[in-house]
Amino acid sequence: MTQPITVRIGDTVRHGEVIDLPATANPTVLRDAIREGNSEPVSIDCERPQPVHDHVGYIHTEMGIRTQTALARAGRSRELTTASDDEIATLDAEITELDAELAAQGHHSAVEHRVEIAENRRERAELREAVEAARGRLQACREHSLDTEGAVEALEAAITELSERETATAAAAEQLDHARETNRTRRDLREKRLRLEDRRANLKRDARASLVDQLNEEFSAAVDAVPGSTATDPFDAPPVVTALAVARIADLDAPVVLDCDRFDSPGAASDWLDTPILYV
C-alpha cells in the first residue's frame, strides 16, 4: 500500500517508493521537508505525515524515542480505538465551545484602573498636605491680624482640588470593581476549562495505555524481528530498534528517512517496514 513519492533537491528529481540518496543529503532537512512539504532546497511530494511520524520519521542510531507515546500513535495510524475516545471527543467539543465563549467575552484589563488609583492616592496624599499647609497659613494670618483674603482663596483652591481628586479616585475604584466582576465570570469559565482539560489528560493517558496494551504482542514480535535485535525486554530496546518496530507496526502515509545499516538494501528496509523510505 505504499505510494510513490517525489523528492527534489535543487535540480535533482527522484521518484519512487524507495529513494536512495547520497550521503551528502541532510536527513533532518529531509524530515522537515516531509513534515512541511518544503524545506529549501529540498521539496518532497508525499502524503501528510501522521502524529506517529514525529517519533519515527527519521530513524538513526543517535535518536531517542518515547516508546509508549510512539506506540500509541502507531495504533492511531491504524485507526485503533479505545473506550475513552468518545468522552475525549465530547471534552474536545466542550473545550472548543468554552474557548469561543472566552474569546467572545474579551479580556478587560484592569491595569489602567490600578495605575490610575495608585497615582490618585499618591496625589491625594500630597493635596491633603497642601490643604493642611493652606489652613496653617490662614491661621497664622489670623493670629497676626493680617489680611486673610489671599490665604482664604488659597485654602479654598486646595480644598477644591482635593475634592476633585477624591471624586476621580472613587470613580476609578468603581471601574476597577466592575473590571474585577467581569474577570471573575471569565475566571469561572477558565476554571471550568481547566477541569475539563485535566479530565481529558487523564482519559488520554488511559487511551494511550489501552493502545499500548492492544499492540503489546505485535510490538514484541516486531522488536524481535528487527535485524540484529538482541533486546530481551521490548520496552528497553535501543531507540533505533524501538523506532523500527514502531514504524513496522504503524500504517504510515508519509515516507521515513532511514539512516541505519541494519538492512541489506534500501529495498529490503522498505519491504520490512512496508512504507516508502528515503535512504541516506
Next chain:
Amino acid sequence: MLLVITYSRSARESLRNICRAHEESIVRQFGRAALFEATEFGAFQALRLREKHDDAVQVERTRPFNEFGAVPAAVREAATEYENRDEPAIPYAIFASGTDHPSKAQMQESELRSPGSVGDP
C-alpha cells in the same frame, strides 16, 4: 501575602516550577494556587507569572484577618454560640430565629469593615 491563583495547565506548571525553585519565598502552596511572601521578590515572581500567562494568573494581596476589628461582636458571638449549640442537627436559621443573632441574609448583605477600600495599593 500575595495569593497567586492559576487558571490554565501551563500557568499551573509555571507556578509549580517557581514554588520548587524559590521555596524560601513561598509561604504555602495548594495545587494550582500559592501564597507568596509579601516581599518585592514575591511580587517579582507573581508579576513574572502574570506577564507570561496574562489573565490565566490572578494575583491578590491578602491582609491579616482581625475579627475584633473587621467583624461586629454579634457575628462573633453567633459563631461561637452556634458551634457550641446543644443540638447538632439544628440549622442556623432556626437557631437564630427569635434571638439577637444576625440572620444569614443580614450577614450576607453586610460587607466586612475594612481598613482600606478595593484597589488599596
